[in-house]
Amino acid sequence: MAFAIDRLIERIKELRSPVCVGLDPSTDLLPESLLRRYAADVPGAFLEFNKCIIDAVYGIVPVVKPQIAFYERYGIAGISAYLETVSYAKSRGLLVIGDIKRGDIGSTAAAYADAHLGEDGPDFVTINPYLGRDAVEPFINACQKNGKGLFVLVVTSNPGGADLQNLELQKGGRLYEHVGGLVSEWGKDLVGTKGYSSVCAVVGATAPAQAKKLRMSMPQTFFLIPGYGAQGGTAADAAVCFNKDGIGGIVNSSRGIIAAWKKPEYAEKYGKDAGCYADCARSEAIKMIEDLRGHIGGLND
Amino acid sequence: MAFAIDRLIERIKELRSPVCVGLDPSTDLLPESLLRRYAADVPGAFLEFNKCIIDAVYGIVPVVKPQIAFYERYGIAGISAYLETVSYAKSRGLLVIGDIKRGDIGSTAAAYADAHLGEDGPDFVTINPYLGRDAVEPFINACQKNGKGLFVLVVTSNPGGADLQNLELQKGGRLYEHVGGLVSEWGKDLVGTKGYSSVCAVVGATAPAQAKKLRMSMPQTFFLIPGYGAQGGTAADAAVCFNKDGIGGIVNSSRGIIAAWKKPEYAEKYGKDAGCYADCARSEAIKMIEDLRGHIGGLND
Numbered sequence: 367m368a369f370a371i372d373r374l375i376e377r378i379k380e381l382r383s384p385v386c387v388g389l390d391p392s393t394d395l396l397p398e399s400l401l402r403r404y405a406a407d408v409p410g411a412f413l414e415f416n417k418c419i420i421d422a423v424y425g426i427v428p429v430v431k432p433q434i435a436f437y438e439r440y441g442i443a444g445i446s447a448y449l450e451t452v453s454y455a456k457s458r459g460l461l462v463i464g465d466i467k468r469g470d471i472g473s474t475a476a477a478y479a480d481a482h483l484g485e486d487g488p489d490f491v492t493i494n495p496y497l498g499r500d501a502v503e504p505f506i507n508a509c510q511k512n513g514k515g516l517f518v519l520v521v522t523s524n525p526g527g528a529d530l531q532n533l534e535l536q537k538g539g540r541l542y543e544h545v546g547g548l549v550s551e552w553g554k555d556l557v558g559t560k561g562y563s564s565v566c567a568v569v570g571a572t573a574p575a576q577a578k579k580l581r582m583s584m585p586q587t588f589f590l591i592p593g594y595g596a597q598g599g600t601a602a603d604a605a606v607c608f609n610k611d612g613i614g615g616i617v618n619s620s621r622g623i624i625a626a627w628k629k630p631e632y633a634e635k636y637g638k639d640a641g642c643y644a645d646c647a648r649s650e651a652i653k654m655i656e657d658l659r660g661h662i663g664g665l666n667d
Numbered sequence: 668m669a670f671a672i673d674r675l676i677e678r679i680k681e682l683r684s685p686v687c688v689g690l691d692p693s694t695d696l697l698p699e700s701l702l703r704r705y706a707a708d709v710p711g712a713f714l715e716f717n718k719c720i721i722d723a724v725y726g727i728v729p730v731v732k733p734q735i736a737f738y739e740r741y742g743i744a745g746i747s748a749y750l751e752t753v754s755y756a757k758s759r760g761l762l763v764i765g766d767i768k769r770g771d772i773g774s775t776a777a778a779y780a781d782a783h784l785g786e787d788g789p790d791f792v793t794i795n796p797y798l799g800r801d802a803v804e805p806f807i808n809a810c811q812k813n814g815k816g817l818f819v820l821v822v823t824s825n826p827g828g829a830d831l832q833n834l835e836l837q838k839g840g841r842l843y844e845h846v847g848g849l850v851s852e853w854g855k856d857l858v859g860t861k862g863y864s865s866v867c868a869v870v871g872a873t874a875p876a877q878a879k880k881l882r883m884s885m886p887q888t889f890f891l892i893p894g895y896g897a898q899g900g901t902a903a904d905a906a907v908c909f910n911k912d913g914i915g916g917i918v919n920s921s922r923g924i925i926a927a928w929k930k931p932e933y934a935e936k937y938g939k940d941a942g943c944y945a946d947c948a949r950s951e952a953i954k955m956i957e958d959l960r961g962h963i964g965g966l967n968d
Contacts, residue, residue, distance in 0.1 A: 392778070435771060435778035441750070442743055444782075449742070469795060470736060470768050471825035477693070477736035481745075494770060496797045496820060498827025519797060524772035526799025529849060534837035541834065541842065548830060 369558030370489045370515030371566065371588055374461055375613055377428035382665045383655045384608070386463065386590070387423055387647070388620025389416050389432040389451060395625040397643055409440045409447035415643070416451045419624055420458055422644035423651050429461040429489075431590075431618055452488055462488040463517065463590065469494030469501050476504035483508040490515040492568060492590070495545050502552055506565060509556060515564035518549045520580065523570030523593030532576075546580045550587055560613070562588040569607060571599025571617065578606040581614065589615035594654070595622030601654075605661040612664025619654055626650035670859030671790045671816030672867065672889055675762055676914055678729035683966045684956045685909070687764065687891070688724055688948070689921025690717050690733040690752060696926040698944055710741045710748035716944070717752045720925055723945035724952050725759040730790075732764040732891075732919055753789055763789040764818065764891065770795030770802055777805035784809040791816040793869060793891070796846050803853055807866065810857060816865035819850045821881065824871030824894030833877075847881045851888055861914070863889040870908060872900025872918065879907040882915065890916035895955070896923030902955075906962040913965025920955055927951035 378384050391412040393401060404411035420430065432455075437448035455462050464487065468478040475497075482491050483505065493505055495518050505516050521531055521542045531542040546567060553565025563586050569577045571593040580589075589607045593599035594617045607615035626632060627643040629650075636642040659665045679685050692713040694702060705712035721731065733756075738749035756763050765788065769779040776798075783792050784806065794806055796819050806817050822832055822843045832843040847868060854866025864887050870878045872894040881890075890908045894900035895918045908916035927933060928944040930951075937943040960966050 390775070392774075433771075433775055433778075435769070435775045435782065438782040439778045441782075442747060445746060446743060467771050467795075468736070468768070469770075470734075471823060473693075474691070474734055474736045477734075477740045481736065481739040481742075494768075494795050494797050496795050496831055497823050497825060498830030498832070500825050500827035501823075502827075522772060522798050522802075524798060524801050526801035526803075529799030530797055530842070530846065531799070533842065533845060536835035536837050541831070544834060545831065 368513050369556065369564050370509065370513055371562045371564040372558040372560055373489065374428060374515070374616070375560045375562060375588070377461060378613065378616065381426060381428055382659065383427050384612070384616050384658055384662065384665065385427045385651060385655050386429045386431050386616045386618040387419065387427055387623050387651060388465070388618050389419065389430050389624065390436050390620040391415055391624070392436055395621060395628070397627065407443070409437065409443040412437070413447040413450055417454055418644040419647050420455050420460065422648040424458040424460050426648070426651055426655065429463060429616060430455050431463040431465050433465040433620070453486065461490070463490040463492065464488035465492050467492050467494050467519065469497050471497060472500045472504060475501045479504045479508035483512055483514045485512060490517055490566070492517045492519065494519050495548065499548070499552065506552060506556070509564050515566060517566045517568050517590040518552070520545050520549060520567040521569045521573045521576045523572045523597050523599065527570065542576055543579065543583065546584050546587070550584050553587060557586055562586055566590060568592065569615070571604040572597055574603040574606050577603070581607055591615050591617045595619045601657040601661040604658065608662045608664070610664055612662050617658060623647050623650045623654070669814050670857065670865050671810065671814055672863045672865040673859040673861055674790065675729060675816070675889070675917070676861045676863065678762060679914065679917065682727060682729055683960065684728050685917050685959055685963065685966065686728045686952060686956050687730045687732050687917045687919040688720065688728055688924050688952060689766070689919050690720065690731050690925065691737050691921040692716055692925070693737055696922060696929070698928065708744070710738065710744040713738070714748040714751055718755055719945040720948050721756050721759055721761065723949040725761050727949070727952055727956065730762040730764060730917060731756050732766050734766040734921070754787065762791070764791040764793065765789035766793050768793050768795050768820065770798050772798060773801045773805060776802045780805045780809035784813055784815045786813060791818055791867070793818045793820065795820050796849065800849070800853065807853060807857070810865050816867060818867045818869050818891040819853070821846050821850060821868040822870045822874045822877045824873045824898050824900065828871065843877055844880065844884065847885050847888070851885050854888060858887055863887055867891060869893065870916070872905040873898055875904040875907050882908055892916050892918045896920045902958040902962040905959065909963045909965070911965055913963050918959060924948050924951045924955065
């Protein structure tokens with residue numbers, strides 16, 4: 367079974383685009399006209415919104431990341447919209463990261479791995495490391511069996527992340543560095559043909575100093591970099607996660623792309639509630655790709 | 668809005684029963700005759716199984732804890748069975764802990780809180796602390812608004828838990844103690860009329876030394892104690908989590924109760940595949956309650 371990380375890196379190189387579009391819909395990010403058309407069926411509106419965004423970006427970005435919480439909020443119908451979003455993105459040739467951040471003891475983790483890393487599921491899922499090795503193993507087994515990958519939380523992009531992740535350890539280093547070491551170790555049997563493991567790490571763009579350290583200490587680990595744009599991370603911050611060949615991470619933006627239609631420059635051009643949200647998303651994705659290309663040398667070769 | 672923790676403690680006192688039944692169904696824990704009757708509809712079999720267990724135990728235990736992973740594994744139909752299990756348990760007067768172990772940054776955590784702590788949802792959910800304070804706040808707000816509670820992971824019952832939780836910190840103490848301190852702090856505005864907060868902690872029965880320390884340092888924090896029975900924790904191990912009045916924690920058993928019918932003593936009495944699984948579960952729950960009463964003095968007053 368091919369390595370998920372190889373598929374991702376190949377597509378990043380083809381498109382010269384280390385960008386992930388976060389599909390995190392909420393009613394305040396969708397145009398009112400779309401919501402009105404679906405009346406009480408909010409998940410139906412989410413699915414149409416996602417499909418239009420996917421159609422607008424699938425040729426320029428390698429991967430999308432639906433955050434399952436925004437779908438779980440709408441119960442069964444919401445979860446159906448999540449599953450259909452995953453399928454639709456895959457049918458368009460996109461890779462998919464299911465942002466589920468699950469984590470539990472062995473037998474329970476196996477159930478989550480069954481639920482989210484089956485053949486029809488996303489190519490990658492995000493998971494939480496707080497329960498340690500035996501909570502991660504069932505996910506690793508599913509990756510080996512089904513050619514899938516993981517992004518394990520190491521440094522998150524939110525202010526409270528520091529409450530645990532930045533704690534100094536008695537043996538030296540901080541908690542996030544220790545977790546980084548565990549992630550490298552957990553991934554050593556899943557290193558693909560391009561030198562990176564399918565067991566990857568989440569490393570926020572809002573923490574460039576930590577990211578730089580981790581890039582040095584985890585040479586075989588690929589990073590998912592949230593926090594660009596709306597959360598304050600810049601292309602220069604994200605660039606420290608990349609190696610000289612332009613490979614090493616994928617930068618996520620959610621609201622910044624999918625809700626671009628709300629930005630003054632677009633609202634002025636298209637009118638406040640135009641059906642142009644997918645065009646706006648595409649324009650913003652292109653801007654972001656160019657911004658990153660400007661800071662990550664190897665992508666231009 | 669009344670405090671969730673007050674409702675739980677009241678019911679524990681009424682029944683003299685600090686026991687939580689984990690509703691974690693899997694095909695190997697259900698009698699073959701039940702699975703055969705439901706053919707391909709495994710979630711349907713889970714729901715019937717759960718209802719029969721609930722009917723057998725609702726008068727002797729205060730609370731049940733369905734682990735959502737075992738339902739997510741079966742997609743939409745599985746999640747429906749989870750939701751119906753929650754409703755059915757509540758209709759029988761049981762309190763419910765939704766074992767979801769979610770955790771994410773602010774806006775996403777708010778979506779999870781909406782999804783799982785609404786009026787029709789469980790009384791409590793479990794959450795993961797790795798993302799720090801702003802990942803927990805939306806859950807705390809939902810608890811305040813809807814009279815619900817949380818169990819935050821502090822010490823888990825699995826061997827890998829030590830990979831992070833036992834790390835020694837430079838400032839002194841271990842990571843789990845630091846997390847315990849955060850949980851106390853997060854819960855200080857939700858202390859109910861009985862002296863405990865609705866922001867509670869998960870503290871495994873497999874770690875009695877840690878549990879004893881935490882019981883001292885977190886006097887207002889109520890504990891959910893997994894790991895009893897099948898995972899190796901004993902009543903004596905669990906007892907260190909309780910105060911002199913017999914209050915302070917609730918001990919969970921999942922397989923040990925719901926799959927009691929597979930134990931040799933019952934299999935011999937009822938035959939290998941009898942429909943007696945609910946009676947067996949009730950018998951094991953009674954044994955567990957008596958075992959705990961024998962080790963937790965205050966419950967006998």
